Amino acid sequence: MARSASAEVHSGFSALRSQFPMNCRTEKAVEPNAAVIQDLQRLAQIWARFEHVDKPAGPFLAGRFSHVDAMFAPVMWRVRNYGLKVSPAFDRWAQAMYDLPAMQEWLAAARAETWQMPAYER
Numbered sequence: 001m002a003r004s005a006s007a008e009v010h011s012g013f014s015a016l017r018s019q020f021p022m023n024c025r026t027e028k029a030v031e032p033n034a035a036v037i038q039d040l041q042r043l044a045q046i047w048a049r050f051e052h053v054d055k056p057a058g059p060f061l062a063g064r065f066s067h068v069d070a071m072f073a074p075v076m077w078r079v080r081n082y083g084l085k086v087s088p089a090f091d092r093w094a095q096a097m098y099d100l101p102a103m104q105e106w107l108a109a110a111r112a113e114t115w116q117m118p119a120y121e122r
Contacts, residue, residue, distance in 0.1 A: 002068035005046055009071045013039045020078045021120040024110035029083035040086050047089040059096035
């Protein structure tokens with residue numbers, strides 16, 4: 001399941017990527033278009049599948065933090081920072097991701113950057 005989800009995030013969710021650029025510094029509510037809503041619904045389906053499988057204890061998709069969580073990290077930033085809604089299961093995972101020291105380092109480094117790319121600052 002983790003490999004399958006990783007492959008899907010690698011090649012999918014193009015509407016989410018297109019409407020919501022990856023930018024850790026951005027925090028604003030934006031209304032998703034219909035195509036993004038479909039992507040968000042697909043994320044909810046993926047998280048529901050992971051919620052119902054036998055796995056080690058832990059707040060991440062496969063229990064313990066793994067490659068699948070790392071692959072979905074940019075999705076977490078987009079959903080969180082643009083005020084999008086997926087599901088309660090996704091919210092629990094996103095909070096566990098956000099609380100990781102590595103994610104806080106990522107955020108601190110992004111906020112410390114002085115250069116900007118205007119197309120991604122919208």
